[in-house]
Amino acid sequence: MERPEPDAASEDAMDSFLEKFQSQPYRGRFREDRWEEEFEKIPLFMKKAPSEIDPKENPDLACLQSIIFDDERPPEEQAKTYKDEGNEYFKEKDYEKAVISYTEGLKKKCADPDLNAVLYTNRAAAQYYLGNFRSALNDVTAARKLKPCHLKAIVRGALCHLELKNFAEAMNWCDEGLQIDAKEKKLLEMRIKADKLKRTEQRDIRKAKLKEKKEQNQNEALLQAIKVYFEDEDRAELYRVPPKSTLLQVLQHPRYLVKTLTPAFLVCVESSPFCRNYLRGRKVHQVK
Known part of the structure; x- marks a missing residue:
C-alpha cells in the first residue's frame, strides 16, 4: 500500500505556525522570574490553599x-x-x-x-x-x-x-x-488516673476541713482568753465588755467617756501576768 503524498499547503501552514510560535511568546506562559509563584496558583499543584480565596487572584480555585x-x-x-x-x-x-x-x-x-x-x-x-x-x-x-x-x-x-x-x-x-x-487502653489509663485524682482530692478536702476546724477552735480559745475593758477614770474602776457587744452599745454606756474623739479600750489575755497584776486591787464591773 502506497503512503499518501504530504500536502504542501499543510506543511507550509505548520512551518508558519512554528515560526510564529518561536518569534512570539506564548500568552499563557509562566514568567521566568516568578514561575514558581505562578505555578503555586494552579489548584492541582498548590502546597497549601490560601485562607481567603479571592476570585480575581485565584479564579480556578474559586471555581472549584x-x-x-x-x-x-x-x-x-x-x-x-x-x-x-x-x-x-x-x-x-x-x-x-x-x-x-x-x-x-x-x-x-x-x-x-x-x-x-x-x-x-x-x-x-x-x-x-x-x-x-x-x-x-x-x-x-x-x-x-x-x-x-x-x-x-x-x-x-x-x-x-x-x-x-x-x-x-x-x-x-x-x-x-x-x-x-x-481492652480500650486509653479508657483503662484514664480510669486509673481519675480514681487516683479523686482519692487525692478527697484527702485534700479532709485535710482542709481539719485545718479549718483547728483554726476555728484556736480562734475561739483566743477569743475566750482575750478580755476587753474600759476605764472609769473618775472612780478608778474598770468595766468588762462582753465579747458580742457592739462599739455603739459600749459608747452608749453611761460611764464611758470618749477623749479626743478616740474610743479607748484595754485588751489583754486574762491569764497573762500583766493582766493579773493590772487588775489586782481594782474593782471590775460587768457591762450588761
Whole structure:
C-alpha cells in the first residue's frame, strides 16, 4: 500500500505556525522570574490553599470551591465535604478553622445520624485542643445522643471531665466505654488516673476541713482568753465588755467617756501576768 503524498499547503501552514510560535511568546506562559509563584496558583499543584480565596487572584480555585460547596447538592454530601475540610484543618493543627468547618457541616442537618455524630465528635476534639473543655463536653454529649456506643466520643468526654476535674464523672464515662470495649487502653489509663485524682482530692478536702476546724477552735480559745475593758477614770474602776457587744452599745454606756474623739479600750489575755497584776486591787464591773 502506497503512503499518501504530504500536502504542501499543510506543511507550509505548520512551518508558519512554528515560526510564529518561536518569534512570539506564548500568552499563557509562566514568567521566568516568578514561575514558581505562578505555578503555586494552579489548584492541582498548590502546597497549601490560601485562607481567603479571592476570585480575581485565584479564579480556578474559586471555581472549584463553588463546585465543592454547591448548595444544590444533597445535605449529606455537603456535610461530608465540610467534615473532610475540617479534618484537613485539624491535621494542620488549625483548630479554629476546623471548628468552623464542622459547625458548617452540622448546619446542613443531614439525616445521617452517624455522620452528625462524627461531626460533633471531631468538633469536640478541636475544641479540646483549643482549651474549650465545656464546649467539647457538650459536643460529645450530643454525639452520644445520636450514637450511644460511639467510643471516640466517650474517650473524649472522659478527657474533658478530667480537665474539668470532674473525676467521678470521668470514671463513669470510662466505665461506660469499657463496657463496650474492655481492652480500650486509653479508657483503662484514664480510669486509673481519675480514681487516683479523686482519692487525692478527697484527702485534700479532709485535710482542709481539719485545718479549718483547728483554726476555728484556736480562734475561739483566743477569743475566750482575750478580755476587753474600759476605764472609769473618775472612780478608778474598770468595766468588762462582753465579747458580742457592739462599739455603739459600749459608747452608749453611761460611764464611758470618749477623749479626743478616740474610743479607748484595754485588751489583754486574762491569764497573762500583766493582766493579773493590772487588775489586782481594782474593782471590775460587768457591762450588761
